[in-house]
Amino acid sequence: MRESALYETFARQPLAFERGEGSWIETTDGTRYLDFAAGIAVNSLGHAHPHLVAALTEQAGKLWHVSNLYEIPGQRRLGERLAANTFADKVFFTNSGAEALECAIKTARRYHFVNGAPERYRIITFEGAFHGRTLATIAAGGQAKYLEGFGPKVEGFDQVPFDDMDAVAKAIGAETAAILVEPLQGEGGIRTLPNASLRRLRELCDRHGLLLILDEVQSGVGRTGKLFAHEWAEIEPDLMAVAKGIGGGFPMGACLATDEAAKGMTPGTHGTTFGGNPLAMAVGNAVLDVVLEEGFLDEIARKGLLFKQGLAAVADAFPDVIEGIRGEGLMLGLKCKAPNSTVQQALREERLLAVPAGDNVLRLLPPLTVSDEEIREAVARIHNAAAAVRATEKADA
Ligand SMILES: Cc1ncc(COP(=O)(O)O)c(C=O)c1O
Numbered sequence: 001m002r003e004s005a006l007y008e009t010f011a012r013q014p015l016a017f018e019r020g021e022g023s024w025i026e027t028t029d030g031t032r033y034l035d036f037a038a039g040i041a042v043n044s045l046g047h048a049h050p051h052l053v054a055a056l057t058e059q060a061g062k063l064w065h066v067s068n069l070y071e072i073p074g075q076r077r078l079g080e081r082l083a084a085n086t087f088a089d090k091v092f093f094t095n096s097g098a099e100a101l102e103c104a105i106k107t108a109r110r111y112h113f114v115n116g117a118p119e120r121y122r123i124i125t126f127e128g129a130f131h132g133r134t135l136a137t138i139a140a141g142g143q144a145k146y147l148e149g150f151g152p153k154v155e156g157f158d159q160v161p162f163d164d165m166d167a168v169a170k171a172i173g174a175e176t177a178a179i180l181v182e183p184l185q186g187e188g189g190i191r192t193l194p195n196a197s198l199r200r201l202r203e204l205c206d207r208h209g210l211l212l213i214l215d216e217v218q219s220g221v222g223r224t225g226k227l228f229a230h231e232w233a234e235i236e237p238d239l240m241a242v243a244k245g246i247g248g249g250f251p252m253g254a255c256l257a258t259d260e261a262a263k264g265m266t267p268g269t270h271g272t273t274f275g276g277n278p279l280a281m282a283v284g285n286a287v288l289d290v291v292l293e294e295g296f297l298d299e300i301a302r303k304g305l306l307f308k309q310g311l312a313a314v315a316d317a318f319p320d321v322i323e324g325i326r327g328e329g330l331m332l333g334l335k336c337k338a339p340n341s342t343v344q345q346a347l348r349e350e351r352l353l354a355v356p357a358g359d360n361v362l363r364l365l366p367p368l369t370v371s372d373e374e375i376r377e378a379v380a381r382i383h384n385a386a387a388a389v390r391a392t393e394k395a396d397a
Contacts, residue, residue, distance in 0.1 A: 013348065015027055015033075015348075016028050017033075019047075019048070020035065020043075020046070020047025020048055021046070021047055021048050022046040022047060022048075022049075022367065022369060022370075022374075023035055023036075023046050023047075023366055023367050023369070023370045023371070023374045024047070025047060025353070031351065032351065033348075033351045033352065033353050034351060034352045034353070034374060034377060034378055034381065035047070035353050035366070035367070036352055036353055036354050036364045036365060036366045036370075036378055037353040037354055037355045037363075037365060038365050038366060038367050039249060040218075040244070040355055040363075040365065041186065041218050041223060041244050041245060041331065041363075041365040042244045042245060042247070042248070042249055043248060043249050043367055044221055044222065044223075044244075044245035044246075044248050044287060044291070044367060044368050045248050045287060045290055045291075045367060045368065045369050046367035046369045046370070047249075047367075049248065049290070049369070051286050051289060051290060052248050052249075052283055052286050052287065054286075055282045055283055055285065055286035056250065056279065056282060056283050056286075058282070059074075059278055059279050059282035059283075060279065062278075063278050064277070064278060064279055065274070065277045065278065065279070066277070066278065067273060067277075068271065068272065068273075068275070068276065072276055072277070072278060072281060074278055074281030074282055074284075074285060075093060075276040075278075075281045077281070077285060078091075078093075078276075078281050078284045078285050078288070079091040079093070081285070081288055081292075082242075082254065082256060082288075083256075085227055085288075085292065086227065086228060086240070086256055087236035087237060087240075087256075087258065088240065088256035088257055088258060089257065089258050089259040089262070090256070090257045090258070090259060090262040090265075091254050091255070091256050091257075092107075092254065092255045092257075092265070092270065092272075092275070093252065093253070093254050093272070093275040093276030093280070093281070094243070094252070094253040094254060094255065094272060094275045095251050095252060095253060095272070095274050095275055095280075096132070096243055096251060096252075096253050097131075097132055097215075097217035097218075097241060097242075097243035097244060097253050098131070098132025098133055098134045098137045099132075099134075099253055099272070099275070100217065100241035100242060100243050100253035100254055100255045101131045101132050101134075101136075101137050101140065101180075101215060101217070101241045101255075102132075102134055102136055102137065103241070103255035103270060104180070104213045104215075104239045104240070104241045104255045104257075105123065105136055105137075105140065105178075105180075105213075106265075106269075106270060107239055107255065107257055107261060107262055107264065107265055107270075108123065108177050108178040108211045108213060108238075108239060108261070109121045109156075109177055110264030110265055110269060111177070111211060111260075111261055111262075111263065111264050112177050113264055114263060114264035119174065119175050120174070120175055120176060120177040121156050121175065121177050122156045122157070122158055122173070122175045122176050122177055123140065123156060123157055123158070123176075123177055123178045123179070123180050123213070124157075124158050124159075124160060124168055124171050124172070124176060124178070124179045124180070125140050125141070125142060125157050125158070125159050125160075125179075125180050125181070126159065126160060126161070126162050126163075126181055126182075126185075127142065127159055127160070127161050127162050127188075128162050128185050128188030128189065128191060128358060128359070129141045129142065129143075129159075129180075129181070129182060129185065129188060129215075130143070130182070130185070130186065130187035130188060131180070131182075131215055131217075131241075132217075133146065135150065135154050136154045138150065138153075138154075139153045139154035139155075139156075139157045140157050140180060142157060142159040158171050158176075162185070162188070162191060162193075163191075163193055163194065163197050165197055165200045165201075165204075168200075168201065168204060169204060172204065172208050172210070176208065176210055177210065177211065178205075178210050178211040178212070178213050178238075178239075179201050179204070179205055179210055179211075179212055179213065180213040180214075180215060181193060181198075181201060181212075181213075181214060181215065182214070182215045182216070182217075182218070182219060183198060183214060183216065183219055183228075183229040183230045183232075183233070184218075184219040184224065184229050184327065184328060184331060186217075186218035186219065186331070186357065186363065187218075187357055187358060188357065188358050188359065189326070189333060189335075189357045189358040189359030189360070189361040190326040190327040190331065190332065190333030190357060190361050190363060191326065191359070192326070192327065192328060195232055195233035195234075196233075198230060198233040198235055199233055199234075199235055202235040202236075202237075205238070211237075211238040211239055211261055212235075212237040212238050212239070213237060213238065213239040213240070213241070214228075214230055214237040214239070214240045214241070215240075215241050216228050216229060216230070216240055216241065216242055217241055217242060217243040217244055217253070218244055218331070219331060220240075220242045220244075220245060220246070221242065221244070221245035221246050221287070221291060222245065222291045222296070222297055222300050222329075222368050223245060223300075223329055223330055223331045223365075223368070224300075224301075224304075224328040224329035224330075224331055225297055225298070225300045225301030225304055225328065225329035225330075226297060226301075227291065227292075227297060228240070228242075229328065232328070238257065238258050238260070238261040239255065239256065239257050239258075239261050240255070240256045240257075241253065241254075241255055241256075242254045242255075242256060245287070245368075246284055246287060246288075247280060247283055247284060247287065248283055248286070248287045249283075250279065250280050250283040250284075251280070252275075252276075252280040252283070252284055253275075290369075291368070296368075300329050300330055300368050301329055303330060303370060303372065303375060304328065304329035304330050304331075304332070306372060306375055307330065307332060307364070307366075307375045307378070307379070308325055308327075308332060310375065310376065310378075310379035311325045311332065311334065311364075311379060311382065312325050313379075314379060314382050314383050314386055315334070317383070317386070318383075318386035318387070318389075318390055319337065320337055320338070320390060320393070321336065321337055321338045321343065321386040321389045321390055321393075322334050322335070322336055322337060322343070322386060323335045323336065323337045326361065330364075330365065330366055330368055330370065331363075331365060332363070332364045332365075333357060333361040333362065333363050333364065334354075334361065334362045334364065334382075335359070335360065335361050336360050336361065336362055338389050338393060339360065340356045340357075340360045340361060340362045341356060342389055342392075343362050343385065343386070343389055344356055344362055346385035346386070346388045346389045346392075347362070347381065347382065347385045349385070349388065350381035350382075350384050350385045350388075351381070352378055352381040352382065352385070364378070366378070
């Protein structure tokens, strides 16, 4: 007999949750976990944040969906607020990160098309990247394990080693349209692109007439202590994909663009049925109300530092289990020495949720609203888990 009617595409943990509050989440049998997975950096304001619950339920009583055949006031408002707080002039709302990337890729190609250079459609990407699971975004990410068996790889993506600026310069040709990069790789193993490299990418784009596309699906909306991670490097992209944290748990994404970059996206060139619907916009606006509050982003940077210091002490005590700490703000990773799946399992036994990533890293992505006390509690649990992994490995040796 089959296990379930669901696709077997996910290796799910044997946990089913029923309710959550803030940084805590509770299973159907009443066990409480400290949630430092946050739905993979999605529950930016934790679970059941009163402001988000109020915004969603109020909208749910009025209007759910109208389609983009009509004006959607909440969408116009959120678009204007995102533009006012970023480099962007224009926004296209989607339902997911991959769709935001698809929109950015299409916008970059159209830009060169309307400039009279349709041959410029190729995009340079980086090893270890993750941009989603659509056919174009698996081609952009370039990872063999995600491409295998899905027919010809979508044409037009040239991949270079992570943070290899000479390789980028060499890869630029007459057909290059854009460079696409995550300022801080998430799935790839919490790898930060140095600020100097991001600036160099901006220069290369300017010199060669390319568009710089940032994927801030995971690193955006306050995660690193700035509204968007690229602000640390003091550069601006031409296009940016956003999702995850902007919806606080409601599925939504956005492609942000300058007027110039978006000039090819004329009526009829792109569309979506659900993107930007009133429910999503109500939640997105409510998330921004909190994230843009005076001092909220500074607190993330401060709490990130507190967490990093705590984690560094654990790594110092258990170098045989944790090699080091990576990341910025509240987007941190344990570079594991023991298999990250073993460390993840030990954390689960300590009732702490974390997310595995590439390069044998375990991601710690707490809600941005996490308290100092919860951070200290997480560090204590990670300490206990590391001790348990050491004890088991010794017993097995
Ligand atoms: C950096 C990055 N880009 C794109 C995506 C794809 O987003 P989604 O799963 O919402 O399509 C993800 C998801 O993990 C991501 O981390």
